[in-house]
Amino acid sequence: MKGALLVAGTTSDAGKSVVVAGICRMLARRGVRVAPFKAQNMSNNSVVALDGEEIGRAQALQARACGLEPSVRFNPVLLKPGSDRRSQLVVLGKAVDTVGAKDYFRHRQHLRQVVADELASLRAEFDVVICEGAGSPAEINLRATDLANMGLARAAGLPVLLVGDIDRGGVLAHLFGTVAILEPEDQQLISGFIVNKFRGDVDLLRPGLDRLTELTGRPTLGVLPYAHDLWIDAEDSLGTVADAPVGRPRPPLGSQWLTVAAIRLPRISNSTDVEALACEPGVSVRWVDDPSRLTDADLVVVPGSKSTVSDLEWLRRTGIADALVARAAECRPILGICGGYQMLARHIDDQVESGSGRIAGLGLLDLDIEFAEPKVLRRITGRGADYPATTDGVAAPADRSTVARIPVHGYEIHYGRPARSGDPAWLELDDGRTEGSVRGAVWGTHLHGLMESDEFRRGWLREVAVRAGRSGFVVAEDVSVAAERESQLDLLADLIEKHLDVAALERVISLGATPGLPTLTVGR
CATH class of the missing domain: 3.40.50.300 (P-loop containing nucleotide triphosphate hydrolases)
Structure with missing residues (x-):
């Protein structure tokens, strides 16, 4: 043929x-x-x-x-x-x-x-x-x-x-x-x-x-x-409709669901990052564009953006920015990915994408971002922290410095670079760099596809469940995003x-x- x-x-x-x-x-x-x-x-x-x-x-x-x-x-x-x-x-x-x-x-x-x-x-x-x-x-x-x-x-x-x-x-x-x-x-x-x-x-x-x-x-x-x-992977933003579920939620293994509100940014990019979360039994992921929808969510995800500064302004106009700040003050889980990570910084200096210069971010991370040429394009491997489960499947308290380190992978596509960070890094990369930030119940990373690292995702979801008070949520041990x-x-x-x-x-x-x-x- x-x-x-x-x-x-x-x-x-x-x-x-x-x-x-x-x-x-x-x-x-x-x-x-x-x-x-x-x-x-x-x-x-x-x-x-x-x-x-x-x-x-x-x-x-x-x-x-x-x-x-x-x-x-x-x-x-x-x-x-x-x-x-x-x-x-x-x-x-x-x-x-x-x-x-x-x-x-x-x-x-x-x-x-x-x-x-x-x-x-x-x-x-x-x-x-x-x-x-x-x-x-x-x-x-x-x-x-x-x-x-x-x-x-x-x-x-x-x-x-x-x-x-x-x-x-x-x-x-x-x-x-x-x-x-x-x-x-x-x-x-x-x-x-x-x-x-x-x-x-x-x-x-x-x-x-x-x-x-x-x-x-x-x-x-x-x-x-x-x-x-x-x-499967949406081609473009037509697949990210506000209030629509991501995937087909499966019943929880434990007594409680874990709910995720993914913010539907106007210039959203790599919206498929949240699909790995939606693969998990008992995890319900929905796209939202209204601050009221953040109130009851156990986790809020601020995804990537092709226009970080413009979408940050949109967060402020809609009231979602204020809801995120209040949420962080209450130590309720937030995840920022790529452009979403950059929005959580104290300051953003962008002379490349928007030409807006130095502006204030949301200040949820002790981080400054500076945009520069050329665009960062690379595939990444490294290691991240586990949060081990007890016999009942929920997360056990652990000293972050002593927990096991488990493999992660992903890829970077961005102009914004961390110019300064006062928070602990989230990941250790195989090339010797550290990546991402952790501050209380706020996590941020430039890595797309990070949540497709199955073992890492499970451990992190256990920690999110503890932070959200969902002791009845149980993480499955056999979900493979690649197999899905x-x-x-x-x-x-x-x-x-x-x-x-x-x-x-x-x-x-x-x-x-x-x-x-x-x-x-x-x-x-």
Whole structure:
């Protein structure tokens, strides 16, 4: 089997990322050498790849589905929004500029060549490359600079499968309208449809799908059901809805739950950091954007941000900043991660990201932060403190200087650096540095992915439970975040194999777009 395919969507969050991950895992299980590819991504959920550079987190997960380590080859262009009008441009893992929609034009020819070269290299090395589009190909106002949808498909001769989210409603119109609004040459590459997130009896939908085929000449390759147990790394902030739970909370092992309020910052980045907490039985994680929701939480997480100073100002405007200060004074648990960690400092001096200069932080940690070039990008290993359990599963009092040291891992993506810290460090890194801060019941770290260190997470949650007065909360001893992600990828592959016409899918990959497909005319 040899070929390539582009999976596009009628809308953002239609399911492109998960469909690509599912197809990749399904093919990999069949022995196909497969790789993912997203020419251009717009997301603040990123990860440091094995080569030390930055890519979208969804492509790292897709690489995992293929049995590969993450690489900039799989996501050569990444846009990280810092405001409504400007984004950081990351090319082959390195930040090269901050651009708006209009001045992005000056990069387009260079970026087209970068994208073409990387895709050609992958196609030469792997049997199959499964590409993911960005947003929707129906955004015809962006067609002239399109690198990831029909611009990529036409340049590389890729057949395209179009995914529509039926849970939003109007999916048949979305699928038909997306094809109809495209240029005739682009329409010729649309080879079929996939309906995503269906609930109910497929037989009730079938007449509509048959009519869609009559109107477009293109088949629907399958209808993927809404999978209640599916929750894997969100592509972007659309997955972080206020008051929505993270994951699927499982019943506690003890008599009490541990509740976590994760603050839904306007420019939130790496929101997936809290997913490791949500994997634990008895831990209920919710996104919040209202100070009243912090009152009853056992733990509050201030996550990463692409715009630390702007999001700190938002915390103050909403009253969440005051709630955090009051919470710290009561010795109630708070965790700050990356940008969230920086907001907890006494002072922030930022001449790089916001240009605001020296401003006051929340002062919950005895820490000063200074922003500087270049961006810190590195994968980290080290050791952290355990908080051992007694026979009843709760945390035992311990002298922090004598507790066991256990392995941790994570990665850093930030401009802000600690210029001074008067608090004890949280972690000891293998490169000889210390990292993070601890002050009372406030913890902070620049490390994304820290909570995926299973043994460390368990010990820390025991300490959080003690601080929160949850003696009835019991930490599970067998939860593995890595295993959870593997099971999610296998679930996706199972859904693809069961509900898609895999033989037809393989034909599209191998043979490309069907010649002579009907051209639809808008307003006919």
